[in-house]
Ligand code: FES
């Protein structure tokens with residue numbers, strides 16, 4: 591027999607359901623629900639009700655006229671119409687159908703069709719989630735109330751220097767470089783894998799077609815992967831053609847934070863943090879916040895064109911992160927993977943998540959959550975750290 595390894599008779603392929611299913615009651619969904627997740631920018635929370643989908647749940651975000659953001663289950667507790675058509679008032683959102691008024695914390699303040707505006711309205715409660723604002727983002731806590739941790743701070747987003755400000759970007763820009771997508775049409779795990787994959791930077795972004803970021807990435811890095819208390823980071827060491835040496839450190843903070851250092855190779859610690867937030871099992875959005883001196887639209891033109899302006903052929907000619915990740919399918923079939931040496935970061939990351947899932951199932955608190963305000967600052971390790979230039983030996 592000579593035709594070995596044909597596609598005939600191959601096994602049915604399966605995704606890793608443990609890590610890709612994020613709805614209520616799923617193991618990964620319960621792990622996610624122990625952390626505050628950014629669901630919108632503060633600017634997006636307005637008196638115009640907005641639909642958001644997070645961890646498989648449809649929700650309505652709004653900001654009452656006194657400035658308080660609210661995140662409510664969309665189906666009105668009275669007879670189920672959506673609060674998307676509600677009207678925002680000083681104290682909350684009023685349902686369009688019979689006028690029940692709900693505060694940001696779900697309490698029912700008025701039932702205009704009932705005797706005395708609802709004799710028992712104090713026991714009515716529209717399902718809701720706690721929200722808090724920081725860094726110009728709205729964070730929601732969707733987990734068990736008794737396990738609600740402190741909303742963390744990130745050390746690289748604190749202490750703005752004079753002239754510095756924070757810029758927020760939300761959507762699919764991490765994969766496409768532009769604002770073509772608000773929500774990316776594939777599993778969050780594809781992007782999460784990407785953050786501990788320094789090798790694709792050398793291939794996909796630097797040598798496969800054109801230099802998509804900077805020429806320094808053409809050098810194949812020597813990488814170390816290190817598990818730390820709150821996740822995993824890699825150090826990708828490169829000796830550049832001009833004699834400079836650089837350690838590029840990228841930190842993944844469980845379960846879904848990536849802090850990727852400047853892709854222009856700007857020296858020094860990373861100035862941003864981003865979250866890969868599942869909308870549901872088959873889609874996600876990314877939330878970035880970064881220290882900047884000037885707010886500019888996030889628009890990365892690769893090969894001279896924004897992603898949304900390219901034809902399918904141009905995307906084939908110069909594929910980037912979106913093409914590689916959507917190419918893995920809506921949810922990758924992990925049983926078909928052949929993980930190799932260069933995937934050790936991904937293996938460590940997935941193992942870390944599996945351990946955290948188990949910990950939560952056994953009643954513990956997962957890595958990085960804190961119930962103590964004084965200890966809730968996360969140290970972000972990422973950056974491009976150049977070593978002192980070595981002097982070239984004079985030729986004999
Ligand atoms: S359905 Fe909302 S008030 Fe009746």
Ligand SMILES: [Fe+2]
Pocket residue numbers: 784790791795911
């Ligand atoms: Fe990438």
